[in-house]
Amino acid sequence: MERKDIIVIGAGVIGLTTAIKLQETGKYNVSILAETFPTDPKSIHYTSHWAGAHHFSHATEEKQKAINKETFNVFWELSSPGSPTESLFLRHIETEYREDVLKADVAKTLETMPEFKYLSDLPFERVKAAYSLRTLTIHPPAYLPYLQSRFIAAGGRTVRGSINHIAQVIEGGTHAFDVSPYAYAGSSLTNNGSKGPLAVIACPGIGARTLGGIMDEKVYPVRGQTLLLKAPWLDYGRVMVEADGTFTYVIPRPGGTVLIGGTGDVNDWYPIPREETSEDILERAFALVPDLADPALRNGKSGLPPVPSHKHGPPPVSEGEGSIPLSTLKANIVEAGCGLRPAREGGVRLEVEWHAASKDKEATRIPVVYNYGHGGFGYIASWGSASYALKLLEDALAQGPQQNSEGQSKSADYSTVDGSIGGN
Template identity: 45%
Template sequence: MSKKEIVVIGAGVVGLTTAVKILEEGGHHVTIIADVFPSDPKTIRYTSLWAGAHHVSHAEGDAKQQALDQETFKVMWDLSAPGAEAEGCFLRLPQTDYFYDGRDVHLDWMPDHKSLPTESLIPDAKTGITFTTLTIDTPAYCNYLLSRFLGKGGTIVRGTVQHINQIAEGGPHVFSSPGRAGKSSVDAIIVCAGLGARTLGGVEDKDVFPVRGQVVMLRAPWIKFGRTASHAASGLWTYIIPRRSGDVIVGGTKLDNDWYPIARPSTTTAILERALALCPELASPEIRAERKGVVDDLRPLILEEGCGFRPARKGGVRIEAETLKINGREVPIIHNYGHGGGGFQSSWGTASIAFDLLTKSLTPNN
């Protein structure tokens, strides 16, 4: 199959991963068009940098989702290996998850997976598991993906796509070099627009909605383990996610259709209270040597507080192909969005499916 001109809309973790996959395995020329890139200052318009993030699958018996998460974990585990090119983006560590609602969660495909005995549970938790996983330094990792993409010959264009027809007709340079618009045709468009799929012309998926997540970043290099406690019924979700850098992300919230773009001080306090109750070790070793830590002991450790809009979708991730007819041509459109809070955990798995759909769409006499 001859080299094709592929455009990916969106430069979040899903768009970057998909673009790398297509570039490296498909041999096509790939351009990412986005209005924000991971090297830009943090903004509410770019969710990926606000993520924790750790690889903890929430498939809970969904075989399709588990397959996506497993494939992604394998890729990330290899990338995080000692001496690997992206080792510095990850921290391998022991993880403990507690469930107040008694869910019987099994992640037996994760390294060192064990169910916790009742006597090892925290107060009010009914079940729990431990396993080995990795955490992701999201700014470092997204910039790694971007540099890997550029290093393999990928192209980036900064632009706000209002309608997919703009790219289908004008080509990859419609925003960067108007004089070249229309002089090189696009063979396929990959929509990895995240929350933007809600308003992107030609897509306008009203099933897409934000799930607001507020987090606090602490400087606590003594924390070398992950810990999570969740109660699905109430929406409470407390997590401790340390990074290789020594920074620790604590959270969080899950608020559907909450569009408030900055951290709420009252929520920050509530997060710190829950985090300290779950993980007393957040207080510095010096403080714990003298007394029990309190929330005010954590405030001097705060580096940043903020929030992101997880790009969720009713019905789950949309990964499918369709055809756009424009000016007598048929342009394949591959959709890959709606990951919610699982973008990092399933990014390589969904990229593989998007790549397979693209290959099939570009195959003559398909």
């Protein structure tokens, strides 16, 4: 019988989107195998929970630009007014202020966005460029379960498991993870003649650094810390990029909350929010968007003392009475969070290798498609990356296993790279 089983490792935004893309072709039986799923408690092991997530692409490399644009078009369609998925998104105007000069190639990407315009009215002297555009926020707590249920509705299955080495799924598919040694002691612990899958698609995010058979040392974390605040009155987004690289963002979400950040700490694995960082984020975000304060306070009903001075300079817009202390915002904090952006030297890994479960099992060789290393743009690139992974898979299946120079087949220790792209 023709094999159609495909295992997708990972249930973050990349794994879920890729699994949908494969399952919805109608040609494959796709299973997602992952340690963490969208409705699990938030943790450092699952970055997708912590994203903003807005679509704001600064890509300059042609393939990455195309991937991000394809994704934006899918989001735009899903968020169209009246569509059943509209509530997963918030379309809004976002403004970016820069203390450095906007590079021409980045500008070219941004200029393709709806309602893009340069702003001549710069809020203060050190800002060298300002522009606004219409984009959208993707709401992770709603969007990720939507992806999972769309996948299941299309016939996909999900299996929970922690994989030590990709050889475990190359040999027996999800079988080793479907059974419980305690519930089914005895014969079901054998592999029951289970067959390996047709292919594996690896979307483990930061897990690519430690997952056996991949262990990609080019993968490293860029830790991002955030605060989620109640601010149902806020309907615009704002980003500030300072000359020293410090970036601050205020991203409104559907449902009346707003995510503020940001930090980008390279090789910082610390798994919980640091209090001093939260204070700094709150201060920067409030300076950037005084409208974070409750309108009732801004209308001068509070009689509060002036805003404390802050190292990041005066706010870009007038504060009205300018009499609201930072501490009033604290009452609106819902959650502090942090996640590890799965960055990678050389950019995203979108490649195929042919792997066998072990050297004495060459007959089990199958394509393994990698789709990880999306750093701070996993949502922005999700649909385009999934299309690219599908194409890599279908090309690999059509061409068959690659041979090395001696004409011998290759096992997991050796790889053939069939295609790659760089990230931004």
